[in-house]
Structure formats: structure tokens, C-alpha cells
Amino acid sequence: MGKVDSRRILHPDMGAKRITLNWAVSEPGHEFPQHVHDYSDDTFLVLQGQVDVRQGNSRKPLLTGQAAFVPSKQIHGTITTGTGTAILISFQCPPDLALYTGARDSSQPGAAPPKGVITPGAVQLLQFADKNGFFTNPQMGSKCVAAAHRKLQPGERFVAESAGDGEEFLFVWKGAIIVDWKGIRHKAGERETVFIQGAAQPQVISDSRGETIVIQVQAPPASSGH
Numbered sequence: 001m002g003k004v005d006s007r008r009i010l011h012p013d014m015g016a017k018r019i020t021l022n023w024a025v026s027e028p029g030h031e032f033p034q035h036v037h038d039y040s041d042d043t044f045l046v047l048q049g050q051v052d053v054r055q056g057n058s059r060k061p062l063l064t065g066q067a068a069f070v071p072s073k074q075i076h077g078t079i080t081t082g083t084g085t086a087i088l089i090s091f092q093c094p095p096d097l098a099l100y101t102g103a104r105d106s107s108q109p110g111a112a113p114p115k116g117v118i119t120p121g122a123v124q125l126l127q128f129a130d131k132n133g134f135f136t137n138p139q140m141g142s143k144c145v146a147a148a149h150r151k152l153q154p155g156e157r158f159v160a161e162s163a164g165d166g167e168e169f170l171f172v173w174k175g176a177i178i179v180d181w182k183g184i185r186h187k188a189g190e191r192e193t194v195f196i197q198g199a200a201q202p203q204v205i206s207d208s209r210g211e212t213i214v215i216q217v218q219a220p221p222a223s224s225g226h
Helices: 097-101
Strands: 005-010 021-026 031-035 041-048 050-055 058-063 066-070 076-080 086-093 124-127 133-136 146-152 157-159 167-174 177-181 184-188 193-197 203-206 212-219
Touching: 005 193, 031 050, 050 086, 058 066, 066 133, 086 212, 124 133, 146 157, 146 203, 167 177, 177 193, 184 193, 203 212
Parallel strands: none
Antiparallel strands: 005 021, 021 086, 031 076, 041 066, 041 086, 050 058, 050 076, 066 124, 133 146, 146 212, 157 203, 167 193, 167 212, 177 184, 177 203
16 A cells, blocks of 8 residues: 555465465655554564554554554554665454455545544554564454564474364565475475465474574464464
8 A cells, every 4th residue: 555565475366264364565755655454463574674563643663573453443654764675574363354455545535534542552562583482462452363473493393283163374574484284295495385274283394504584474373482
């Protein structure tokens, strides 16, 4: 929306029912217009660069390695700041179908302003890059989805747990992974995504000579939460 180059990675048209994943690239001064998700919680991560989270006339900085958790009905948008290109990923749970029709784009000529609320403290700004594990979970208010930042050394592994009716994705920001489930292996490199539906507990193995960084997102959060 606006001047931000935003693209779908996971979406309902490809069968996603609980979660979406979007990729956004923007330059300083570009704005992702303020909007509202009526029934969806929104989480976005700054992988590179910096933005301001805008709510009405209020702006708060969000830097590389930080994320924003936005509950449903909260007005929000971003303005790219700093001196370089910003790269973000975002995910909504459950999927906001109106987002993909352009109906949320308040920057269009004649578009109505977003109808929502701005509740002080409702939008949470979080650190994720210094974590090696989950940084959103039901305890902090994210009841629909849990997100983890995984830092893996060569050959290191973890178990990606998905509920029977759940969905999960593994987005590789740096390095490469192998996802092994019952002897079937899938490989993913930088900026690639593995999408998992239904009950599964695959092994995720670093397949890089250096550090691998993976963003793991579960919807709903798995019971173990590790």
C-alpha cells in the first residue's frame, strides 16, 4: 500500500487459513498508510533499516531487530526513516481478506480514513534480534499466534511443533535450513519460506557454514512454547 513495495508470501489463495506472511521493502519517506484489521492481530518485524510506527499523529521508532505487535481494531501504519532501505515482514492472524483487495489503503484518492481505535499501550514494541526463542506468546497478549527468532550454528537443530488444525511457517533470513519430517526433507535458503499445515513435529536443521537465522511462526501457539 502507499509507496511501499509489499508482496504476499503466504495467503488464503494458496490455502493458508490461519496465518499470512507479507514482505515489504521501502525507502526513507515512504509510508505504509494507516489502516485497521477488524478481526486480525498484526505483527511486523524490521529485518533491515528503520521505520516509525504511526498511530494518528503519534510516531514511535522501530529499529532493526525490533517488532510491533498490533491487536485487532488498532489504527496503525509505518513511515520509513533513516538513510537506507527498510525490509520488513508481517503476518496477520487470522488472515485479513480485505487487506489484499486494496480496501485498507487509506492513501487512495477519496478513501475514507481508517475506522478503528488508538488505545495507549495496546501496540507493543518488542526486541526480537537478541532473543533465541519466542518473543510473542499468549502471556504477552498474542493469543492467536506465537513467533520465535532462532539463531542456529552449523548443524544445530530444533523441533518445529504444529497443532492438528494449526499452521506454521519458517522464514529464513540468513543461511539455510533442512526441514525433516518422517524422512522427507525440504531445503530452504535465504529469504525462502517453508509452510506447514496440520499436526507435525519436523526437525529443523541448520544447513549453512555460518549462522542461520529463522523466524518461526505458529498459529495457534504450540502447547510446549519452547
